[in-house]
Amino acid sequence: MPELLRFQDVNTHYGDLHVLKDVNYTIGQGEIVSLLGGNACGKSTTMKTIMGVVRPTTGSVIFDGVAIETMSTAERVKRGIAPVLEARRLFPRMTVYENLEMGAYTRKRGPDFNQDLERVYSLFPRVKERLNQVSGTLSGGEQQMVAIGRALMARPRLICMDEPSMGLSPLFVEQVFEIIQEINRQGMTIFMVEQNANMALSIAHRAYVLQTGKVVLSGSAAELRRDPSIREAYLGELQVT
């Protein structure tokens, strides 16, 4: 499987705080890779480092064979990385349609824009019904659909999702995960931060476990689910037996 994204010995700091410590990830084309870990362990910083909101102090972020760590966020979006942000983060006083337009911000408006809209509508028929509604008035589930749709409007090659299940009802969490799998089957690579570990491992191909800024475990999802040491590192905190 050809590699799409790679972190190479990445270190990230916020002022004096050392957040990511010599982190390495590899994400292959067409994979769903999940990043697990407790709060404040560096998951969101990983997302911000990919998107260019935070720059690594040392190390390299390679996307599709090109080092992108010094590029602007806009440049990265143009190259094909789109985010689904934590807690959705739609533009609350803009309509659903305008939010989708914002997703396609870096693209020239052409016929493929409408194709992509149709694709979003087919994935989320509810979104089409709400096009002219101000997005702040949508339910959490509907907002998540728009957020994923908004990411798809960028025609990305990699979607980075930050806690797609957060704050959603269990029923809807399952739907979201099904949609993620569906998008993936259509060829999309997905890198997903998720605290809902079992759900994440059930759809991911591979996963990394992060603890205080370090990768402490990695492997295929199936392996990780069986690995007893994952209990100590992450699931251990949620140990149920």
Added chain:
Amino acid sequence: MTFSDLLLQQTINGLSLGAMYALLALGFTLVYGILELINFAHFNVFMVGSFIGMWTLQLMGINGQAVVMTGLPLIGVMLVALFVTMLLSGGLGVVIERLSLRPLRNVKGPAAMITTIGVSYILFNIILLTVGADSKNYPNPLPPIQWALGDAVLRLREVLIWVISVLLMLGLHVFVQRSKMGKAMRATAQDPEAARMMGVEVDRVIIIAFFLGSALAGAGGLIFGLYYNFTSFIIGFTAGLRAFTAAVLGGIGNVPGAMLGGVIIGLVESMGGQFIATEWTDVIIFSILVLVLVFRPSGLMGRVAPNKS
């Protein structure tokens, strides 16, 4: 003059002042909406804009009120003056943002606001030291056409001010609502980080907000000169504070709100001057500012002011 004519006259005056304040208020609102920054430099961008307008008109050979034009030449001259004034004022806003505010983008606390006070002072004193402290007779090629409405008088210059202001505000509204950059601007105001993640170049959005706001302030400065037939280095402060009050009254960060607030403040000034006393106008307007901030900080049309916590 009968009471109703007096009222009509003061409404005419108030709407003209209001149009000017609204143009100025829009600049506060655009910048505040995105940066949550009260831009004190804006006060004197307006003042400098007024001088730019004066110089542009003078370069076109118009001095004082001696040259009177009509028809197409008048429209041409006005359009050129407006265009040049807005372009240069907008450019001034861009320079201010680029040099003095961008380096402070991520600094918390009052640093950015203090910087804008400093910039405002610099502009004020550059004009004072180069142009001088006396007020300047403003070139005005408008013919002295006026219409009597009872005892009230409607002058051509007032109609012109309204037309210019309404067109500019409509243009801005359409730009913000419809254009790609306008949408990026709204998105940035609502959630800068998310906007950035969509590929919006936030720095560019901010530059454009400063350009538009300052260009409108420049237009306001030109209108000031045409309305009062003079300009001076001191006009920025009072007009700026009134316009800021207008922005707060309408709901700071809210574009239609700034227009509404501007008109209300203009009417308060003209009516207050007529029916109360001119020397208390500022006290009345500041009282409005304080009352609005204390009792309805979101303004008449505004969203709730975002909480910086």
Added chain:
Amino acid sequence: MAAMTDLFTRVPLARRQQILTLLVAVAAIAFPLIHDNDADVDSAANAAAYATLALGLNIVVGFAGLLDLGYAAFFAIGAYAYGILTSFQVMPHWGPFWQPFAWLELVQRVPNPGGDLVHFTVSFWIMLPVSALIAAGFGVLFGAPTLRLRGDYLAIVTLGFGEIVPIVVRNVDSVTNGAAGLNGVQAPRLLGHSFGIAAWPYYYVAIALVALLMFVSVRLRDSRIGRAWMAIREDETAAAAMGVDRTRTKLLAFAIGAAFAGATGTFYVAKLQTATPEMFGFPVSVMILVMVVFGGMGSVWGVVLGAVFLQLLQSWFLEDISGWIHDLGNLIHQPWMLRIDLTESIELIFGLILVFMMLYRRDGLIPATRKQSALSFEQQHAEVRRGGFTALAGLGEFAREGHTGLEVKGVTVRYGGLVALNAVDLTVPAGGVVAVIGPNGSGKSTLFNVITGLTENDGGVIRFDGKDLLGLPPHQILREGVARTFQNIRLFTNLSVLDNVLIGQHARLKTGPIAAVFRPPGTRREEVAARVWATEILGLFGNRLLPRATQTVGHLSYANRRRVEIARALASRPKILLLDEPTAGMNPAETMELAEQIKSLHALGLTILLIEHKLDVVTRLADKVVVLDHGEKIAEGTPDEVRKNEAVLEAYLGRGTLAKGTVDA
């Protein structure tokens, strides 16, 4: 106690400062004697007057972080208070009412053909404090409605007040003589001699005023009051949660700042013997702000230096420099240089100073806080004590005073259309440890916010120790013995570890502004006890925090910040401690260390409510676990019971077979 003495034995620096202070004082006193030039002494007296203004504004802007752009209004109020009460401007008719005042020499009877009149002759020395009080009163008046506003709005409102006051002064000319100004204001008298027009008596009054106000500033800064101001400057919400009454604290800063300006106004008018509205406009407010910014916001010596330098620059140096430029222009035949007059461009210079200081040196000439170097290995390991809990007996006593615990009943919170908490019930018995778990976004932190008064609720009851907490402001809830930490750590980043912990004690200390200045023995004892207590609390974490007590919190590691936040909460002597993910971002070893420490706190009698994701921590600590999901309580029970609960498994681990697959594995 070794660490205690360690904290207090930083003498060398203090000694150096004392010597420097002495030298400056001697130079200031000697100046008019050595330099016998009335105009220069007069300039120096003005410079000193501006230094007092800068000191006052520094309390508002530098200490409390409230940007006041209309500070000159209080200067004007003090000036006109004295001016009106010592000039012939206001002269009511004489009547018996005035007789007692005449005996006190506050007024004189002036013979007048149409009936005798009253001439106010209140002494300068009485008016100095009285004007300060009047200005402080106006400070409260202006501040009360506006101090709730966000910082930037406050700036514009104060600017408004700063404009209104001179306008009012100009418009009510029967009292103030309007734009023409007050004339014939009395010069101060001392021991029967009028100050007259010589500069040196004013100079000495001015430097005495500077010395006094510097002393007051330093005393306030280093007290409970000063710490509260800085806490508000750093993080208002956290300050409120730690027991600081925001409105009162801000008003106090406003009032004291105004008082400084009021006294200065009286001095200034006595010196000029006239007052006009133009002397107190916006440019004056900005000039004082420039002085504060230039010298260093929050730095007492800095703002005095800034004020003196800028004032003397105007009156002494600019003319000289202009002269030099003209000479140079003559020399190199550049006629344009002859037209330069820097004295006219002082405001331009002010503008440039503001911009350049903000861009390149935001801390000013003399920064209020010094940069500290990281600890050396030796320093870090000098203190080997671990977890000295026995010394915390005081905490235990306080906690064991006996209370009926925390009771949350049917609490609902809505944000817009979103229900963050839906009719949640929860009880924490006295002396118990209850953990709240649930996925991110399930309402756990909202629950903490509503208990501690940071979020408004839409129904329900919260009672602690029989007392209703709902509707109380955060600082009063802390007073009731409810202290908390924050999930995203809200420390006062630019303050030291020790100061953070001292602010935690704010509600338990009594020192008011007057005691802070005079430091009576009781206040001294309280402050020493507060420091001892802070040190004891820091000692809880062994060598993690004690050696770093004087370090700025912003330089600490993540885990140490979490520890400081817990220490700060403990310092308030709580009965119940609310910990929001105390171990987030900690590695397993640190997590276990902290869990043990929390356990020890519990053993001392503290009641604990805990949000935690790490179930092993929960199991180790909690008697009872409450599970939230989507703002609703979906389960409650012992850790064992909760782990077996289907609903919990679904909420936490995902539904159905997916979850079971892992559980069985």
